[in-house]
Amino acid sequence: QGQLVESGGGSVQTGGSLRLSCTAGEYTINNRCMGWFRQTPGGEGREFLTSITPDDTTTSHDSVKGRFTISRDKAKKTLYLQMNNLVPEDTATYFCGAVLLEGCDWTSGFPYYGQGTQVTVSS
Secondary structure (H helix, E strand, O other), X not given: OOOOEEEOOEEEEOXXXXXXXXXXXXXXXXXXXXXEEEEOXXXXXXXXXXXXXXXXXXXXXXXXXXXXXXXXEOOOOEEEEEEOOOOHHHOEEEEEEEEOOOOOOOOOOOEEXXXXXXXXXXX
């Protein structure tokens, strides 16, 4: 299924920006639905943020619409998450994911994830 490796996390102040990157295999970046999730230490599980289909159709959670943008560079085999206007509530570990089966079903499509990258936003 291939490895997903996130990078780009760090510490920023409220209102700042970060761009996360996720490197993937060639088949994954070209043919699978991919997305970004996050998890807080006290959270119950990974929170869906945004996804992108192989034909570049995007879907985003209401909480990040207008602030977070997902994109994909197939030549670089990299998925991105541009995060703007960050607030302390965005502090979490961010995960890149991909759906193994055709489609974009994060529940039943056998999703898999990278190890995550930490984002900390201070007030």
